[in-house]
Amino acid sequence: xxxxxxxxxxxxKVFTDPQHPDRVVKVYNHESESxxxxxxxxxxxxxxxxxxxSNFPDIYQSSQAGDHEVSDTxxxxxxxxVEKIDRDEHHIRLNDLLHERTVRGLTDSEKDELNxxxxxxxxxxxxxxxxxxxxxxxxxxxxxxxxxxxDESGDDIYLDTINPWTIAKPRLADGTSDPWSKKELxxxxxxxxxxxxxxxxxxxxxxxxTINHLERLKGLAAEEIENKYSSAWRS
Numbered sequence: 001x002x003x004x005x006x007x008x009x010x011x012x013k014v015f016t017d018p019q020h021p022d023r024v025v026k027v028y029n030h031e032s033e034s035x036x037x038x039x040x041x042x043x044x045x046x047x048x049x050x051x052x053x054s055n056f057p058d059i060y061q062s063s064q065a066g067d068h069e070v071s072d073t074x075x076x077x078x079x080x081x082v083e084k085i086d087r088d089e090h091h092i093r094l095n096d097l098l099h100e101r102t103v104r105g106l107t108d109s110e111k112d113e114l115n116x117x118x119x120x121x122x123x124x125x126x127x128x129x130x131x132x133x134x135x136x137x138x139x140x141x142x143x144x145x146x147x148x149x150x151d152e153s154g155d156d157i158y159l160d161t162i163n164p165w166t167i168a169k170p171r172l173a174d175g176t177s178d179p180w181s182k183k184e185l186x187x188x189x190x191x192x193x194x195x196x197x198x199x200x201x202x203x204x205x206x207x208x209x210t211i212n213h214l215e216r217l218k219g220l221a222a223e224e225i226e227n228k229y230s231s232a233w234r235s
Contacts, residue, residue: 038078044164057083138190
């Protein structure tokens with residue numbers, strides 16, 4: 001793996017994989033997510049790629065970060081190996097500006113360029129079709145235009161992965177957390193709607209594999225609940 005990441009965020013760094021030029025490796029920080037949580041992202045990513053192959057990159061592997069050599073000192077526990085997507089020029093420039101803002105701050109002209117670029121991409125509807133498709137399945141995602149690129153066919157591609165569940169205390173009627181309840185695991189998607197969408201996949205083998213991925217995801221959720229949280233959970 002390359003020594004320096006070409007992209008980074010709070011929870012992970014992204015490296016190119018010299019042995020597989022068509023793939024990238026997303027390495028998660030130790031404080032960010034556990035291996036089971038990253039495995040859950042893997043299975044959910046496989047499901048989304050099967051349902052929306054034009055909008056979500058394929059995902060190949062989840063593993064311990066120690067299985068890959070990385071020349072970097074940031075503590076990390078888990079990684080994902082994902083299909084490499086060619087980013088359009090707008091996405092590249094936008095993320096260059098965002099990185100420079102973090103490293104050194106931006107000049108006034110760069111700030112204006114960043115604001116203008118983000119507005120133009122929103123006006124062009126970057127990511128809107130993906131957001132609409134996922135909304136029908138009860139799936140939420142980070143809608144910021146920085147997470148999308150557009151290919152030559154005009155399809156928007158979501159470059160991040162989606163956490164399939166949230167662990168939190170139940171909400172009271174006023175929207176606040178119930179301080180007396182145990183934490184619960186809730187899927188960040190409508191289980192019935194996703195199950196129905198998978199059943200409608202036209203290819204028998206893809207449908208069989210995707211049903212298996214959903215079952216594995218549900219199994220991981222059950223393990224999380226059994227090991228850490230209350231025995232009752234809801235979708």
